[in-house]
Structures are given as structure tokens and as C-alpha cells.
Amino acid sequence: MNKMKFLRESIKNLKTVGTVTPSSRFLCQAMLKGIDFSKATLIVELGAGNGVLTRHILKKMRPDARLLTFEVQANFCELLRKIDDDRLVVIEDSAEYIADYLREFDREKADHIISAIPFVILPKDLAKSIVSTCSNHLAPDGRYAQVHYSTILKSMYEEVFPKVKINFTPLNIPPAFVFHCSN
Numbered sequence: 001m002n003k004m005k006f007l008r009e010s011i012k013n014l015k016t017v018g019t020v021t022p023s024s025r026f027l028c029q030a031m032l033k034g035i036d037f038s039k040a041t042l043i044v045e046l047g048a049g050n051g052v053l054t055r056h057i058l059k060k061m062r063p064d065a066r067l068l069t070f071e072v073q074a075n076f077c078e079l080l081r082k083i084d085d086d087r088l089v090v091i092e093d094s095a096e097y098i099a100d101y102l103r104e105f106d107r108e109k110a111d112h113i114i115s116a117i118p119f120v121i122l123p124k125d126l127a128k129s130i131v132s133t134c135s136n137h138l139a140p141d142g143r144y145a146q147v148h149y150s151t152i153l154k155s156m157y158e159e160v161f162p163k164v165k166i167n168f169t170p171l172n173i174p175p176a177f178v179f180h181c182s183n
């Protein structure tokens with residue numbers, strides 16, 4: 001999907017997509033910075049959109065690892081299913097059900113969770129409940145990486161995760177913040 005199509009899809013579904021351009025290569029790199037892919041066998045991505053970040057994650061993953069990618073928009077899921085990689089599992093469902101899907105893969109916890117869900121525009125309770133579920137289902141050495149376009153939700157992440165570090169990435173439209181969280 002090119003940038004114009006992403007823009008059209010985003011405008012149609014602004015309440016769930018939360019931005020009008022896909023993440024830049026610089027933002028994708030910033031999201032994955034510091035994540036140790038060498039031992040990870042199961043990674044979760046939330047809010048994959050057109051798959052721009054999905055492709056960066058797959059490039060870094062071990063050949064025997066799996067990526068569970070959650071996306072609620074059917075049109076985006078159609079595009080994600082076109083990514084030709086056996087390690088990718090596209091889940092057309094909301095991130096709030098992450099525990100159920102992990103169980104299907106005989107796992108209680110993901111090694112890492114990488115999210116672009118626009119929690120700022122979701123109901124507050126739902127946002128906090130998804131982030132708390134992610135914390136509960138994150139491996140002890142795991143990283144939770146989240147992109148936002150402001151730091152307005154900083155305190156929510158600090159209530160859930162003992163460690164929260166925020167980095168700024170100017171080379172994106174709009175400029176973005178990456179929250180690196182761990183337990």
C-alpha cells in the first residue's frame with residue numbers, strides 16, 4: 001500500500017488508525033533499538049497497519065521465531081497476509097485478546113511486544129487494560145516498545161511498568177516518541 005492509499009484508509013478509520021502516514025524507516029529503527037532478537041522465539045506486534053514495521057521486525061527475527069501480528073482493520077489484514085513469510089501469523093482481532101492467542105501457541109508470555117496502537121484515542125480504561133495485559137504477558141527480560149506522538153500517556157505507562165524510557169524521533173511525520181518499557 002502506498003502512502004496515498006494509507007492516507008485514504010487512515011481518514012476513513014481515523015478513530016482506530018490514529019495517524020495519516022505509516023512510520024518512517026527511522027521510526028521503525030528507533031522502535032526496535034535495544035531489543036535483543038537473538039533469543040526471542042515469539043514476538044507480538046500490535047496495530048500493524050500496512051505492515052511497514054512488521055517487515056522490519058521480520059528482518060531482525062531468528063529463522064525459527066514467530067511473529068503474532070494484531071490488526072483490527074480488515075483492509076490492512078489483507079495486505080499483511082500478502083507478506084510472504086511463514087514466521088508471520090496475522091491475527092484480525094483486538095490486542096485485548098493477546099493472552100488467548102498466546103495460549104494457542106502454548107505460551108503464557110511473549111519475548112517482546114511492539115505496539116503502534118493509538119492509545120491516546122482509545123477509551124482510557126481499554127488503553128490501560130491492554131497495556132497492563134501486555135505487562136503481565138511479557139517475558140522477564142522482555143521489552144515493550146510503544147510509539148506515540150506526544151508524551152501525554154507517560155504516567156499510564158509508569159503506573160504499569162517499573163521501567164519506562166522515552167526517546168524522541170524527529171525524522172517521522174509527525175515526529176514521534178518511542179516508549180521503551182520493561183518489568
Ligand SMILES: C[S@@+](CC[C@H](N)C(=O)[O-])C[C@H]1O[C@@H](n2cnc3c(N)ncnc32)[C@H](O)[C@@H]1O
Binds near residue numbers: 052094
Ligand atoms: C498508527 S497505525 C500504525 C501502523 C503501522 N504499524 C505503522 O507503524 O505505520 C495504528 C494501527 O493500530 C490499529 N489498531 C487500533 N486499535 C487496535 C486494537 N485494539 N488492536 C489491534 N490493532 C489496533 C489500527 O487499525 C492501525 O492500523
